[in-house]
Amino acid sequence: MKRNTVLKLSGVERHYGQGDTQLSILKKADLTLNSGEIVALVAPSGTGKSTLLHLAGLLEHPDSGEVSINGHDCNGLSDDKRTAIRRSEIGFVYQFHHLLPEFSALENIMMPQMIAGLPRNEAKQRASQLLDYMRIGHRGAHRPGELSGGEQQRVAIARAVANAPSLLLADEPTGNLDPETASYVFEALEALVRQSGLAALIATHNHELARRMDRRVTIVDGKVVDF
Ligand code: ADP
Ligand code: MG
Numbered sequence: 001m002k003r004n005t006v007l008k009l010s011g012v013e014r015h016y017g018q019g020d021t022q023l024s025i026l027k028k029a030d031l032t033l034n035s036g037e038i039v040a041l042v043a044p045s046g047t048g049k050s051t052l053l054h055l056a057g058l059l060e061h062p063d064s065g066e067v068s069i070n071g072h073d074c075n076g077l078s079d080d081k082r083t084a085i086r087r088s089e090i091g092f093v094y095q096f097h098h099l100l101p102e103f104s105a106l107e108n109i110m111m112p113q114m115i116a117g118l119p120r121n122e123a124k125q126r127a128s129q130l131l132d133y134m135r136i137g138h139r140g141a142h143r144p145g146e147l148s149g150g151e152q153q154r155v156a157i158a159r160a161v162a163n164a165p166s167l168l169l170a171d172e173p174t175g176n177l178d179p180e181t182a183s184y185v186f187e188a189l190e191a192l193v194r195q196s197g198l199a200a201l202i203a204t205h206n207h208e209l210a211r212r213m214d215r216r217v218t219i220v221d222g223k224v225v226d227f
Helices: 049-056 079-089 105-115 120-133 149-160 179-196 207-212
Strands: 005-016 023-034 038-041 064-069 090-093 167-171 199-203 215-220 223-226
Touching: 005 049, 005 199, 023 049, 023 199, 023 215, 023 223, 038 049, 049 167, 049 199, 079 090, 090 149, 105 120, 105 149, 120 149, 120 179, 149 167, 149 179, 167 179, 179 199, 179 207
Parallel strands: 038 199, 038 215, 090 167, 167 199
Antiparallel strands: 005 023, 005 064, 215 223
């Protein structure tokens, strides 16, 4: 499979607060992620993992530096363009599933596709395939509240990749699960990444899972470093 640079952060800075109370979370941070690679982001709480993922996911703007998705610098783009890129190129998974409680698992996965303009029957077919792929095809009609934590996260992952993004960002996606379920959910996520060739950046405190990824990075003094 041909490897492309999917995500590139160059000299990214993020500060909170002002004047004397300024907190520098990211200081000239660099990170490159290629298609087909799964990278673990392992760092203590409060070091800036979520901040980094939000910047990479175009949910926030850096104070300076460049955030490029598939070779395009996204900083100068309008909010509409950033939203369009986020919808088509980026999938996000949170620690708590953030699924819509009033809709079934299948409908939750159909939703982003229909927002992207896919006809209902096509969205339904892809949602079904993704649920099968995550080995929860039999749970499609159930609402999130009727699913286990591991099942909810597998639906959230399926929803994140529903529009075939090139980048998957996950913020402690198994942080709420017992080790065995976490391992199983990660296995499903990994299979999906391998099969689709997308690039994944996964924040985790689970060192066992981190070891199973292609590469591990951490945040030291505001910079992203391999470890
Ligand atoms: P992590 O995900 O690694 O736990 P975060 O990226 O959430 O870390 O936060 C990094 C630091 O930035 C923390 O000290 C947090 O309190 C601070 N922080 C995050 N968001 C804001 C904000 N909107 N305003 C002020 N400080 C913030
Ligand atoms: Mg966080």
